[in-house]
Amino acid sequence: MTTSTRTVSGDAGTGSGPVVVTGLGVAAPNGLGVEEYWRAALAGRSGIAPITRFDPAGYSVRIAGQLDIEPKKHLPGRLLPQTDHMTRLALIAAEEALADAGADPKEMPAHAAGVVTAASGGGFEFGQRELEALWSKGGNHVSAYQSFAWFYPVNTGQVSIRHDMRGPGSALVAEQAGGLDAISKACRNVRAGTALMLAGGVDGSLCPWSLVCMTKSGRLSNATDPDRAYLPFDAAASGHVPGEGGALLVLEARAAARERGARILGEIAGYASTFDPRPGSGREPGLRRAVELALADARITAADVDVVFADAAGVPDLDRIEAATLAAVFGPRGVPVTAPKSLTGRLLGGGASLDVASALLGLRDGVIPPTAAAVHCAYADEIDLVTGAPREARLGTALIVARGYGGFNSALVVRR
Template sequence: MSRAADTRVRTVITGIGVVAPNGFGTEDYWAAVLRGESGIRRISRFDPSGYSARIAGEIPEYDPATRLPGRLLPQTDRMTRLALVAAEEAFADAGVNPRDLPPLTCGVVTAASAGGFEFGQKELQALWSKGGQYVSAYQSFAWFYPVNTGQISIRHGLRGPGSAIVAEQAGGLDAVAKARRHLRSGTSLMITGGVDGSLSPWSWLCILRSGRISTCDDPREAFLPFDRRAAGSVVGEGGALLVMERAADAHRRGAERGYGEVIGYAATFDPRPGSGRPPGLRRAVELALADARLAPADIGVVFADAGGVPELDRLEAETIAAVFGPCAVPVSVPKATTGRLLAGGAPLDLATALLSLRDGVLPPAVHVESPAYEDLIDLVRDTPREREVTTALILARGQGGFNSALVVRKTV
């Protein structure tokens, strides 16, 4: 039985690993975001010409054999390989090898929207065309949504708490919050976040069923959050994994840096349509601020969920204006360069927020030329905005009514 959580325990992020459509690695991604370099392009992993949407945030091809042991390649989906690469980077960035720490003190919580779709599709094709004897035994777990948690824990000897969260975009923040609870209950180190979004015909059909995906074929105009021309979102693959530690334990082992401290979090669920009750996003923001013991004026920047769907963007803009005041806080949308990365999107926003706190610069929303809510939000656009901030609020919404909000503070 786990110990009761001690809310006085400070939890800091000491390592970041990023795999994104516009940057393979944290610093490559960060430089691309500040240049306004987009990774949104026509899908190349399969022929998308027969589908209503043909644009995605696709990670360029790479050779996984140069990054991972050969024995892992036959048993992992592309999504899981990307997650293993991000985990390696996060641990290296934190300067820690979990196997050097006492057993049972390190764990992993990841978020996923589904699982290894591409792997599953190939095995189903083998079943249909050749027979059951040609289906890999690895199909039993490679498609499963907790597979990233399992493979990361095995590879790095993480024998502490392990779990997976499924809440689409919001799940990435929920995973970080669950990791914080484990740290407050006595675990020393957690790796958390999410890497998601295998692009395959099977998964693409499922994604298109949402009715919220942009059908524009121009990568510059397909995803325009908070723009008058917004007509849907663009889905991408990738995300971020983060090493979180109890602050005292990180200091004790001699951690060289702490990017930031997770100080507030809340999650809510929207009421059923037609109930007459308001959406839950505002309540999530207010509860996260209360958890952080901050007033709205204490927040230096908001990293928006940015659905790219007019009604979703308006709701978010109105929520931000209602909590903070009209145009009272800068709003950053770095996902305009990557697309929405399913369960990997919010962890990538969190990583970006931490880099913004580190470097004193807020990334812009690219290609937003006709802002729709200038009376409500101060959207950072066109070029990065230099500003020293010490706190950031990250918002995430998942299809089906999930809302999550998380507050981080710069460590000094």
């Protein structure tokens, strides 16, 4: 092993030209659907609350960004017995994104459209229910749909089946970073000739099984006050709350999008991912390299970036690293930084995709959505954190930063 820091760049600006976003679909704890979410984000309305999906009394984590829906209102009956909650949310977001793009893959040539989603554990809630049935009642009480409903690429599968998207299909597992990695992977598919890709993450699972798995990271908040449970960059930061939801984006080559008269929300201009050195090695974390390489991939400098959507771990050591990294790359308070995820919780594979959606909506409307009002930035000398109220600004370029538990760092640049 000669190096422990591996790098993948997005190779923007080559091949078939720029890749643009022509559609968005959002499912977030503070709003289902793009515009409902965006209104909540700008108003600083939080979706973080005590868990009610199950009784969390026996668990160290009681607070989450829970998103409840009435499944029958949104999805065909045939899909209900075979889908986990997070897959239902993904199907809803996928339908919205394709409609938003004015695209119907069923009308396109056979392999012209594909799907890439970010995932973490798959359909945990569904899986827990079936495992309970197996061990309490027996094998003949387990649904045949358990064969795929729990599986982490299930969202890619269900979305591609429903919309007849027979082109490239894949799933990426890199915790939070996956929400950016999936978008970059889809850009490569577009550059390789696929006309339309649906990409991003809609993830999360609020059930005892997944909660126990997630608490093993030691990064979840044990707070019981929803307003104080996830305070990234605050001196009182004590971990994050888990949430469910995310965003899916429709991606196309710019030339093709213009040709069909599609509305263009922005360009995926650059991307990079790095991996952290071994814990305890004392070497610099991979975050700064990811940010710098993403800027280089977009062929811009730090001065060109108008806003940063932070990873915002909510864990003191990680917040300190991110604040120092942003100050080093952009200069102290050199660029506005925000963390609207403080209003949703961290959405596993969905969180960074939602940040990309927020960035694109921010570019559209010339406004930076705020970090939760309860956050008092402890790194004010290093970062200019937009908190409590939206900030109007002329925005041309945004950087989205994501770190996935286990050493993943990714950064993505979008521009108008």
